[in-house]
Each structure stands twice: as C-alpha cells, then as structure tokens.
Amino acid sequence: MGKIAKNEDFLFNQVYDYVLNRIECKEWNEHDKLPSIRQLALELNINRLTVLKAYQLLKKHNKIYVKDKVGYFVQSKETVPPEYSDHSIVSAYVQKSSLSEIHQSQVDYNFSQALIDPNLLPNHYLSDYVKKVFDLYPKILATYSNVQGDKELRDALAHYFIKRYKTVLDADNLLILSGSQQGIHLIAQTFIKPRDTVLFERPSYSAAIDIFRARGAKILTVDITPDGYDLDEVEQYMKRYKPRLFYLNPTFHNPTGYTVPAAQRKELVRLAEQYRCLLLEDDAYHDIYFEKKPPAPIYTFDTSGTVIYLRSFCKYISPGLRVAAMICQSSIMKSLISVKALTDNGSPLLNQKIFLHYFSSPRLQQHIDKLRIALQVRKEIMEEELNHTNWQWNSPDGGLNLWVQLPNDQSTEVLLTKSMAYSISFVPGPVCDPLKTLSSWMRLSYSYTNENQLREGLKKLIHAAK
Amino acid sequence: MGKIAKNEDFLFNQVYDYVLNRIECKEWNEHDKLPSIRQLALELNINRLTVLKAYQLLKKHNKIYVKDKVGYFVQSKETVPPEYSDHSIVSAYVQKSSLSEIHQSQVDYNFSQALIDPNLLPNHYLSDYVKKVFDLYPKILATYSNVQGDKELRDALAHYFIKRYKTVLDADNLLILSGSQQGIHLIAQTFIKPRDTVLFERPSYSAAIDIFRARGAKILTVDITPDGYDLDEVEQYMKRYKPRLFYLNPTFHNPTGYTVPAAQRKELVRLAEQYRCLLLEDDAYHDIYFEKKPPAPIYTFDTSGTVIYLRSFCKYISPGLRVAAMICQSSIMKSLISVKALTDNGSPLLNQKIFLHYFSSPRLQQHIDKLRIALQVRKEIMEEELNHTNWQWNSPDGGLNLWVQLPNDQSTEVLLTKSMAYSISFVPGPVCDPLKTLSSWMRLSYSYTNENQLREGLKKLIHAAK
Numbered sequence: 001m002g003k004i005a006k007n008e009d010f011l012f013n014q015v016y017d018y019v020l021n022r023i024e025c026k027e028w029n030e031h032d033k034l035p036s037i038r039q040l041a042l043e044l045n046i047n048r049l050t051v052l053k054a055y056q057l058l059k060k061h062n063k064i065y066v067k068d069k070v071g072y073f074v075q076s077k078e079t080v081p082p083e084y085s086d087h088s089i090v091s092a093y094v095q096k097s098s099l100s101e102i103h104q105s106q107v108d109y110n111f112s113q114a115l116i117d118p119n120l121l122p123n124h125y126l127s128d129y130v131k132k133v134f135d136l137y138p139k140i141l142a143t144y145s146n147v148q149g150d151k152e153l154r155d156a157l158a159h160y161f162i163k164r165y166k167t168v169l170d171a172d173n174l175l176i177l178s179g180s181q182q183g184i185h186l187i188a189q190t191f192i193k194p195r196d197t198v199l200f201e202r203p204s205y206s207a208a209i210d211i212f213r214a215r216g217a218k219i220l221t222v223d224i225t226p227d228g229y230d231l232d233e234v235e236q237y238m239k240r241y242k243p244r245l246f247y248l249n250p251t252f253h254n255p256t257g258y259t260v261p262a263a264q265r266k267e268l269v270r271l272a273e274q275y276r277c278l279l280l281e282d283d284a285y286h287d288i289y290f291e292k293k294p295p296a297p298i299y300t301f302d303t304s305g306t307v308i309y310l311r312s313f314c315k316y317i318s319p320g321l322r323v324a325a326m327i328c329q330s331s332i333m334k335s336l337i338s339v340k341a342l343t344d345n346g347s348p349l350l351n352q353k354i355f356l357h358y359f360s361s362p363r364l365q366q367h368i369d370k371l372r373i374a375l376q377v378r379k380e381i382m383e384e385e386l387n388h389t390n391w392q393w394n395s396p397d398g399g400l401n402l403w404v405q406l407p408n409d410q411s412t413e414v415l416l417t418k419s420m421a422y423s424i425s426f427v428p429g430p431v432c433d434p435l436k437t438l439s440s441w442m443r444l445s446y447s448y449t450n451e452n453q454l455r456e457g458l459k460k461l462i463h464a465a466k
Numbered sequence: 467m468g469k470i471a472k473n474e475d476f477l478f479n480q481v482y483d484y485v486l487n488r489i490e491c492k493e494w495n496e497h498d499k500l501p502s503i504r505q506l507a508l509e510l511n512i513n514r515l516t517v518l519k520a521y522q523l524l525k526k527h528n529k530i531y532v533k534d535k536v537g538y539f540v541q542s543k544e545t546v547p548p549e550y551s552d553h554s555i556v557s558a559y560v561q562k563s564s565l566s567e568i569h570q571s572q573v574d575y576n577f578s579q580a581l582i583d584p585n586l587l588p589n590h591y592l593s594d595y596v597k598k599v600f601d602l603y604p605k606i607l608a609t610y611s612n613v614q615g616d617k618e619l620r621d622a623l624a625h626y627f628i629k630r631y632k633t634v635l636d637a638d639n640l641l642i643l644s645g646s647q648q649g650i651h652l653i654a655q656t657f658i659k660p661r662d663t664v665l666f667e668r669p670s671y672s673a674a675i676d677i678f679r680a681r682g683a684k685i686l687t688v689d690i691t692p693d694g695y696d697l698d699e700v701e702q703y704m705k706r707y708k709p710r711l712f713y714l715n716p717t718f719h720n721p722t723g724y725t726v727p728a729a730q731r732k733e734l735v736r737l738a739e740q741y742r743c744l745l746l747e748d749d750a751y752h753d754i755y756f757e758k759k760p761p762a763p764i765y766t767f768d769t770s771g772t773v774i775y776l777r778s779f780c781k782y783i784s785p786g787l788r789v790a791a792m793i794c795q796s797s798i799m800k801s802l803i804s805v806k807a808l809t810d811n812g813s814p815l816l817n818q819k820i821f822l823h824y825f826s827s828p829r830l831q832q833h834i835d836k837l838r839i840a841l842q843v844r845k846e847i848m849e850e851e852l853n854h855t856n857w858q859w860n861s862p863d864g865g866l867n868l869w870v871q872l873p874n875d876q877s878t879e880v881l882l883t884k885s886m887a888y889s890i891s892f893v894p895g896p897v898c899d900p901l902k903t904l905s906s907w908m909r910l911s912y913s914y915t916n917e918n919q920l921r922e923g924l925k926k927l928i929h930a931a932k
Contacts, residue, residue, distance in 0.1 A: 118608035126607045127600040134593040141592045141784035141820075142584035178644060182810045211808050318607035322814040342677050343809070344648045348788040351814055354607075 011046050013435055015054035017218055018044070020063060023074050034064060034072040057436065102416070102425055109457025111444045112425040114254060114400045116316055119450070120374050122358070122367045126318055129357040137353060145349040147341045148333075149176025149325075153356040157325050160359075165300045173327050175336055178347045180284060180312035180324040184208050184247070187280055187308060188215045190339045191332075192244060199237060199246040201229075203403075203432035203441070205254050205282065208247050219434045224253055226394045228260040231267055238275035245278040251294045252285040255432045255443035256403040257396025262295035269301045277306070284312040287368050289398035290376040305329030313359065316371055323347065323355040375400070378446040378454060385458035389465075400447035405440050406465065412442035415465055422460045477512050479901055481520035483684055484510070486529060489540050500530060500538040523902060568882070568891055575923025577910045578891040580720060580866045582782055585916070586840050588824070588833045592784055595823045603819060611815040613807045614799075615642025615791075619822040623791050626825075631766045639793050641802055644813045646750060646778035646790035650674050650713070653746055653774060654681045656805045657798075658710060665703060665712040667695075669869075669898035669907070671720050671748065674713050685900045690719055692860045694726040697733055704741035711744040717760045718751040721898045721909035722869040723862025728761035735767045743772070750778040753834050755864035756842040771795030779825065782837055789813065789821040841866070844912040844920055851924035855931075866913035871906050872931065878908035881931055888926045 022028045034040075037055065041048040055072055058064045064072050102112050133140060148154070154171035161169060177183045184207070192198060194216030200209065202221035212219060220241055222229050228250075237243065250260035260268075272279045281298045299309035309327040328336070340346070358364060382402060383395060393404040406412060412428040419426070429441030446454060488494045500506075503521065507514040521538055524530045530538050568578050599606060614620070620637035627635060643649045650673070658664060660682030666675065668687035678685060686707055688695050694716075703709065716726035726734075738745045747764045765775035775793040794802070806812070824830060848868060849861060859870040872878060878894035885892070895907030912920060 115610075116608075118605045121605070121608040123605050123608055127604070130596055130600060134596060138593070139584045139587070139589050141786040142582075142587040142589055143786045144581075145786075178810050178814070181808070185809050207808070207811070214808060320607040320609045320611075320815050322810070342647070342673070342680060343651050344644050344788070345673070348644070348814065348817055349786050351816070 012050050012053050013220075014218065015040070015044065015046070015051055016057060019054065019058055021216070023063060028074050030074050030076040032074045033070075034074065036071055102427060102431075105420065105425060107420070107425045108423040109453055109460065110425055110448050111446070111457065111461075112427050113448045114443070114445045115319060116371070116375075116400070116447050117450060120371055121316075121318060122363065125363055125367075126354065126358060129361075130354050132357055133350070133353045140350050140353060143349055145176075145346040145352060147346040148172075148337050149174065149347065150349060150352040150356065153352045153359075154325075156356055156360055161327065165296055167300050169327060172330065173333065175326040175328070175333060175340065176347055176352055177324045177326060177340075178344065178351075179314070179322040180282065180310050181207055181211075182343075183310045183324060183326045184211050184280070184282070186336055186339055186343065187245070187278075188212055188217070189343075190335050191278065192217050196245075197241045197243040199234075199241075199243040199277070200434050201248055201253065202434060203255055203429065203438055204247065204434060205249060206427075206431050208282070209432075209434050212247065221434050224256060224258055224260070226258050228258070228264045229268075231264060231271070234268070235271050235275075238271055238277050242275065243277050245280055246272065247280045247282065248298075249282045249284070250298060251283055252288060252396060252399030254284070254399070255401050255427065256394070257399045257401055258394065258403075259294050259397060260298075265295060265298045266301045269298060269307060272306045273304050279307045280310065281307055282310045284310075284315050285399045286311070287313075288316060288372060288375060288400065290372060290379070291397060294398060299327060305332070308332060314355070316368065317358060317364070318355070321351045321355055323351050375447060378451060381451055381454050382444060382446040382458060385455060385462070389462055400445050402444045402446065404442055404444055406442070407440075409440050410465070411439050413439065415442070415461075418464045419461055422464055424457050424461050424464070426461075478516050478519050479685065479687075481506070481510065481512070481517055482523060485520065485524055487682070489529060494540050496540050496542040498540045499536075500540065502537055527902075568893060568897075571886065571891060573886070573891045574889040575919055575926065576891055576914050577912070577923065577927075578893050579914045580909070580911045581785060582837070582841075582866070582913050583916060586837055587782075587784060588829065591829055591833075592820065592824060595827075596820050598823055599816070599819045606816050606819060609815050611642075611812040611818060613812040614638075614803050615640065615813065616815060616818040616822065619818045619825075620791075622822055622826055627793065631762055633766050635793060638796065639799065641792040641794070641799060641806065642813055642818055643790045643792060643806075644810065644817075645780070645788040646748065646776050647673055647677075648809075649776045649790060649792045650677050650746070650748070652802055652805055652809065653711070653744075654678055654683070655809075656801050657744065658683050662711075663707045663709040665700075665707075665709040665743070666900050667714055667719065668900060669721055669895065669904055670713065670900060671715060672893075672897050674748070675898075675900050678713065687900050690722060690724055690726070692724050694724070694730045695734075697730060697737070700734070701737050701741075704737055704743050708741065709743050711746055712738065713746045713748065714764075715748045715750070716764060717749055718754060718862060718865030720750070720865070721867050721893065722860070723865045723867055724860065724869075725760050725863060726764075731761060731764045732767045735764060735773065738772045739770050745773045746776065747773055748776045750776075750781050751865045752777070753779075754782060754838060754841060754866065756838060756845070757863060760864060765793060771798070774798060780821065782834065783824060783830070784821070787817045787821055789817050841913060844917060847917055847920045848910065848912040848924060851921060851928065855928055866911050868910045868912065870908055870910055872908070873906075875906050876931070877905050879905065881908070881927075884930045885927055888930055890923050890927050890930070892927075 019034065035043065037048050037051045041051045055064065059066060063075055065075050066072050151171060153176060154174040157174055158169055158171050161167060188211050192212065192215050196217050197220050198212045198217040200219055200221050201224040209219065220237055220243060222234055222237065252259060279298060283297055286294060297309060299307040310324065312324040314321050314323050386404065390407050391404050393402050413430065416426065416428050427443040429438035430436045432443060449457060485500065501509065503514050503517045507517045521530065525532060529541055531541050532538050617637060619642060620640040623640055624635055624637050627633060654677050658678065658681050662683050663686050664678045664683040666685055666687050667690040675685065686703060686709060688700055688703065718725060745764060749763055752760060763775060765773040776790065778790040780787050780789050852870065856873050857870050859868050879896065882892065882894050893909040895904035896902045898909060915923060
C-alpha cells in the first residue's frame with residue numbers, strides 16, 4: 001500500500017468514527033437523516049468516494065440505513081433498552097467485534113483460540129506450589145494484597161528483568177495485574193481521553209482495539225510487515241497526528257507472528273520521546289521462540305520513561321491464575337495505582353504467591369524448554385498441511401499463530417461460515433484489523449489443538465475452502 | 467437538618483463541583499483568577515455565602531489559593547507531570563481521599579480497617595478446600611473462566627438466593643466479580659456519564675464516593691438515620707434532580723451501622739421505578755447481625771429490574787479470594803458483561819471454585835455463627851469503654867463499625883493526628899461524607915483488633931481526646 005492509499009484509509013476511518021460518534025452521543029438520533037455524501041465531503045474537505053465508502057461500511061455494520069433516492073438515516077437500536085441507551089459507552093461496547101462469539105462456539109478443531117493446550121501446561125506442579133503457598137502463608141486468604149502487588153513478587157520480577165536485560169529498575173516500577181488485558185484497560189482509562197489519537201499496528205490484537213475504541217479514541221494504523229514498520233511513516237504520523245500512545249506487540253506479534261528487528265527498536269524509542277508519544281509494548285509471547293531468542297524488549301532501550309512494558313507470563317504457565325506485570329516510570333505508576341485502587345483494589349494475593357513460587361523455581365525453565373519444542377512441532381504440522389495449498393504466509397520464529405492469506409481475494413469471513421459446518425473455527429482478518437478490512441486474511445492458531453486434530457482439521461479446512 | 471439547610475448543602479456541593487470540574491477540564495488553568503464571589507453568586511443565582519463556603523473548602527483542599535485583596539486563584543499541581551496532567555481523570559483520581567494513607571500506616575491499634583481480624587477467618591478449612599479443588603479440576607489453572615463467572619458457582623448462588631428469599635432468578639442474572647468494589651466500578655463505567663447526578667447516603671462508603679466522583683458524577687446526598695431515610699425528601703430529589711442511580715448500603719450501613727426498615731424498602735423500589743432511577747444496593751454485611759436477622763434485601767421487592775444487588779460474602783470468609791456477586795436483570799447484565807470482558811476478561815476460575823466449595827459446605831454456616839458472636843463481643847467491649855465518655859453513637863444491630871460523634875464540635879481529624887502518636891488509627895467523618903464535613907464524627911471499627919487491644923487502644927484514644 002502506498003502513502004496516498006494509506007492516507008485515504010485513515011480519512012475513511014475518520015469519517016466512519018465521525019459519524020458513529022455523533023450517533024452515539026445522540027447528536028444525531030434514530031431515524032435522523034445524515035448529511036448527504038456531497039455535503040459531508042464538502043464539510044470535511046475530502047473526496048466524496050471516501051464518504052461513500054464510510055457510509056457503506058456503516059450500513060454493513062447496521063449503524064445506518066438507506067432509503068432509495070432519499071438518503072442515509074440513523075439506524076434504531078432495539079437491543080439496548082431505552083433507559084440505558086443514551087450512554088455512549090454502552091453503545092460503543094455493544095458494537096464489539098464478533099471474536100467472543102467465535103470463541104464461544106464449541107468446535108472439534110479450534111484454530112481460533114491463541115491459547116495453549118491445557119495438556120501442555122504444568123498443572124500438576126502448580127498444584128504442588130499451591131500447597132506450598134498455604135504452608136508458608138496460612139492466613140493468605142484472609143489477606144488483601146497491596147494495590148501495586150505483592151512486594152515479594154515484585155522483587156522477584158525486578159531481579160529477573162535486571163539479570164536478563166541489565167536495565168535499571170526496582171520493585172516500585174512494577175505493577176501486578178489481573179491479566180495483561182487489565183493493563184491495557186487501565187492505561188486506556190488513565191491516559192486516553194475521547195478523541196485522542198492512538199497508533200496501532202495493522203493488524204493488531206482485537207481486544208486492544210476494542211478497549212481503545214470503547215474509550216472513544218481515534219485509531220490510526222501503521223502496517224506491520226516481516227521487516228517491522230516503515231519508520232518514516234511512523235514519524236510522519238507522530239508529527240502530523242500527535243498520537244498520545246502507540247500500542248504495539250513487536251515480538252511474535254499477534255496475529256502475524258512478525259518480530260520488529262532490533263535496529264528499529266531503538267529508533268522507535270527516539271521517535272516516541274521526540275514526539276511525546278507513549279509506547280505501550282505488549283509482550284505476551286517473548287519466551288515462545290523456536291530457534292533463537294528474539295531481540296530485547298523495546299523498553300530496554302528507554303531511558304526517559306516513554307515506554308510502558310506489559311509482560312504476561314501466565315499465557316504459557318497458567319492462564320487461569322490471571323497474573324501479569326507492568327513496568328513503567330514512577331509518575332505513570334502513581335496514576336495507575338490510583339486507578340487500579342478504584343478498579344479492583346488490588347489483585348488477589350493467593351494468585352500472586354502461587355505464581356511467585358512457580359516463577360522462582362527451576363521447573364519454570366524446564367517447562368518452557370519443553371513447551372517451545374511442542375509448539376514448534378505443531379507449527380510445522382500446520383505448515384506441512386498448508387503446503388498443499390496456494391495460501392500465503394510468513395513462517396514465524398515464535399508465537400502461537402500463522403497469519404495466512406487466501407488467494408484471489410477470497411473472503412475468510414465466508415470461509416469461516418463454511419468451516420463452522422465442519423466444526424472448525426479460526427479468526428478472520430477483519431476482526432484483527434482496526435480498519436475492518438484485510439478480508440482475505442485469517443489467523444490460524446496452532447497452540448490449542450493437539451497434533452492429530454491439527455492435521456485432520458486443516459485437511460477439512462482446506463477442503464472447505466475449495 | 468431542615469429542608470432549607472439541606473438544599474443549601476446541595477447548592478454548596480454543586481458550586482464546589484462546578485469550580486473543580488472547570489479546573490480539571492483545564493477550562494480554568496493554574497494561577498488563573500477565579501470569578502469573584504459576587505460574580506459567581508450572581509451567575510449561578512445563589513447566595514454569596516454559599517459561594518464563599520465552597521471557595522473556603524476548595525482552598526482547604528488545596529485546589530485554589532487566595533491572594534489578599536486580589537481574589538482566588540487556581541492552585542498549581544506539581545505532583546502530576548505536565549505531559550499527563552491534561553487529562554481530567556488523572557487529576558480526579560489524584561484528589562482522592564486520604565483513606566488509603568490512613569490504612570497504610572502501621573499502627574498497634576487499628577480501628578480504621580473495616581476488615582475482619584484474620585484470626586477469626588476459616589483459614590485452615592479453606593486450605594483444605596483448595597486441595598479438594600485441585601483434585602476435582604486438575605487443569606483448573608490452565609483454564610479461563612467465562613466472563614460472566616463460573617456456571618457452577620452461579621447456579622449455587624442462584625439456588626441460595628431462591629431458597630432464602632423466594633425470588634425468581636437464575637444463573638443468568640448473576641455476575642461474578644473480583645471483589646464488590648469492581649462491581650461498583652463497572653456500574654459507574656457502564657451507566658454513568660460525566661455530569662450525571664448520583665444519589666448517595668450521607669455518610670457513605672468512601673471508595674464508592676471516589677469511584678463516582680472520578681467518573682465525573684454530580685453527587686447529591688440524603689441523610690441516613692437510625693430510622694432510615696426521609697422518603698419525601700428522596701422523592702423530591704428524584705423528581706427534581708433526576709438522579710440516574712442511588713448508591714445505597716441499607717443493611718448495617720457503612721459507616722453508621724444503621725439499617726433501613728423493611729417498610730421503607732418496598733416504597734423505595736416504587737419511587738425508583740417511577741422516577742427511573744437505578745438502585746445499586748451494596749450488601750456486604752448482611753450475615754453479620756447480632757440478635758435478629760435484618761430485613762430482606764431491597765432487590766427482593768423489585769419486580770421491574772430497577773435494583774442492582776451487590777453481594778460480597780468474602781469479607782467474612784476470605785477477603786483475599788476477591789470473589790463477589792451481582793444480581794441484575796438481563797439488559798443490564800448484557801452491558802456489564804461487555805464491559806467486564808474488556809476490563810479483565812473474567813475473574814480467575816481458581817478463586818471462584820475455592821469459594822464455591824466452601825460456600826456449599828455446612829462449615830460456612832458454622833463459621834458465620836461463631837463469627838457473629840465474636841464480633842458482638844468486640845462491639846460490646848468497644849461500647850463498654852466508650853461508656854466512660856460523653857461521646858454519642860447508636861448501638862448497631864450488626865456490621866463492623868460504630869459511628870461516633872465527639873461533643874462540642876471537636877474535630878476528629880485533629881483527634882486522628884493526636885491519636886496517631888499513640889499508634890491508633892480510625893476513619894474521620896469527612897472521609898465518609900460526600901460533602902466533606904461531618905467533622906465531629908468518626909468511624910471506629912471493632913472487627914480488626916483483638917479484645918485486649920480493643921480495650922487498651924480505646925483507653926488511649928479517650929485519653930488522647932482529652
């Protein structure tokens with residue numbers, strides 16, 4: 001995509017948001033007539049085609065409807081009872097992507113969940129640690145954690161990061177979260193105002209897109225490719241649109257599996273400092289590499305506190321514990337603690353202590369070593385099967401997913417409908433795309449189903465696509 | 467307080483909020499001159515004295531400062547770094563009450579925490595249940611809960627409520643939360659817009675006040691007395707100010723210990739329906755009664771879905787588990803689930819299962835029976851000591867606190883400063899008061915310290931007050 005096409009994408013997105021915001025704020029009410037395409041194009045000083053495309057997508061998303069030869073009108077919302085519908089946040093949430101519905105459907109071949117097969121997790125060992133925790137802290141369930149998180153756990157994590165990356169930090173720079181998604185949500189609540197611009201990779205993690213959209217942010221995208229970002233473009237955007245934050249997932253990126261090269265990481269921090277844009281680095285898959293370790297996290301290049309680092313370990317230890325950690329500088333930390341205090345008054349201490357004891361044991365490293373091999377085997381099985389097709393993807397060096405493109409603009413949303421009849425699920429590209437296009441792409445997760453099911457399911461999926 | 471005085475309280479509070487909001491939204495910037503008292507009184511069409519009182523309180527709270535013979539000016543905020551301070555939510559959180567600071571200080575005689583002494587909690591039994599949970603669900607730590615909460619737990623709770631109150635509900639009406647504070651926060655995020663009016667009891671739970679204030683709500687108060695509310699006044703307020711929600715804690719109310727009588731409960735639901743005001747009933751102490759059971763919760767009188775019922779059991783079983791439940795009608799539930807999905811994607815399953823197994827066992831009832839007696843004994847010890855003073859309070863029939871008034875307008879904030887020198891903490895009235903007055907009142911919790919410490923600490927407190 002060239003620069004001009006991109007700029008149009010951005011404008012298109014802005015028009016879409018512009019109309020949607022007015023509807024949600026009740027500036028434009030149900031069954032009100034929208035400005036004509038000509039009018040709005042004039043008013044916003046943009047191409048009519050851009051407005052037309054935005055209106056068409058709004059129509060597809062059931063936000064507006066058309067009366068022939070009369071114009072476009074605001075759709076009524078019957079799902080939300082009238083007494084609660086005058087609040088924009090509810091409407092914003094209700095328009096959420098369909099990802100949770102995809103996950104909720106019970107299927108035999110689950111390629112939609114970027115989760116690790118429970119059979120690959122150290123369940124038995126964890127239950128030992130739970131017993132240990134109760135012996136060590138007999139009154140643990142009678143005790144609240146402090147809001148920032150258990151000091152012993154924060155010390156252990158600080159020690160780990162210092163040893164591993166030689167960065168300067170201590171327990172005060174760490175915040176313990178109930179899952180990394182809570183971290184993204186806290187950041188959005190604390191630092192983003194409605195109409196602030198937030199930069200996203202395209203594609204990106206759909207829950208993060210939902211969180212910032214629900215907060216009322218304008219979303220601006222830069223493509224992520226196997227070579228990272230076009231940093232000139234990032235700089236141009238930072239200069240022109242002054243995004244308050246860049247949400248990024250630079251290591252075994254979800255959904256693509258791409259990794260931003262080391263050389264770009266340092267430069268990105270420099271740009272962020274120069275243009276006062278916070279970087280929110282979500283690093284959930286750092287340890288899931290196949291042959292060689294990924295570059296150090298972006299936060300390790302940060303000297304001025306412009307990076308907020310979000311690290312989830314539990315994805316590959318115990319998703320059920322819901323423990324994640326955030327690293328940030330003290331003025332950001334202070335605000336986040338205040339907001340976390342109101343949100344849930346601190347994460348449960350039991351979960352933090354169980355995690356601490358497993359995290360501090362040599363079993364952790366043994367588990368991760370084994371897990372890497374198991375996941376690499378599964379990835380290779382998936383690729384073997386896909387080699388029988390003319391679908392395209394870049395083989396990732398880590399992570400849980402393949403990002404696959406169908407040929408001839410074939411729609412993955414159409415394919416999903418067909419594949420559900422074979423009891424197969426996956427995530428279609430538009431769900432991961434802030435611009436809701438990328439319609440011939442899909443995310444196939446190889447982490448959740450076992451090896452036999454992987455082969456069987458992929459054969460069926462390929463059959464369904466024909 | 468008569469009607470007229472109350473109305474003045476409300477106006478005073480409105481002026482306070484009016485000024486604070488303008489400062490927080492950066493409409494008025496640091497060191498800007500505020501309108502003169504005369505000007506603002508004219509503009510808002512109110513008494514000059516009301517403006518003066520609001521300015522004086524703003525000055526006391528360090529929001530504005532005065533230059534002699536020149537006027538009032540906006541105070542600068544040096545605690546928040548400039549790059550993040552232009553967001554109102556941060557400023558709103560930063561002005562949080564000092565409660566967390568009171569709790570953080572390590573004292574020998576802790577009368578400030580409305581928590582139960584860990585020695586009174588069933589720690590040993592709980593650790594048994596944890597082992598049982600791991601035997602029953604060996605992969606529990608590999609599993610996410612669904613967002614609404616574990617179905618088995620919701621079924622058990624629905625069964626409990628049906629049996630106990632003969633109300634119609636099922637698992638779909640229940641949402642599992644990570645602590646009841648998360649419930650209040652979710653409700654505020656989902657149903658309250660900035661500038662919506664929210665009705666509060668006066669005094670009330672300080673964290674709830676903080677949550678709704680941080681959301682930008684205007685807070686309106688009705689007094690709670692040993693006889694409940696003045697329902698005529700409640701109706702007048704609902705009619706006139708159309709509050710969107712009434713946050714109430716009608717059973718062994720925090721901080722007063724008062725209980726709203728059964729006769730008022732039904733009438734309150736009728737009013738709420740008529741004026742389309744949601745009732746958020748926070749019921750954390752229901753089972754902590756001393757002689758006789760309290761009236762049935764307000765939600766049991768609700769037939770149209772206007773009450774949201776928030777029930778925390780963990781306060782007297784295991785605060786560390788962070789499990790609470792909410793009951794509401796389906797359209798409210800739908801919105802709350804969407805917001806909870808973005809907030810933390812569901813509470814940890816382990817914690818829900820541990821709670822479930824203890825909750826379903828006969829040990830729960832045995833524990834609560836014993837706990838009631840232990841707390842009643844502590845309450846009586848506290849009252850015995852206070853009988854040596856001329857301080858005033860109403861003896862509560864349940865809960866964890868005494869709400870005590872010092873004679874002669876003596877300030878409890880001043881007393882707190884003195885008592886900290888004796889290593890004694892409690893909560894001064896203004897912290898529990900949305901209007902930040904009630905300065906001769908204080909909350910003394912008898913639930914956290916043991917019997918000897920209670921006697922000792924109270925003798926010292928009484929000495930300090932002299």
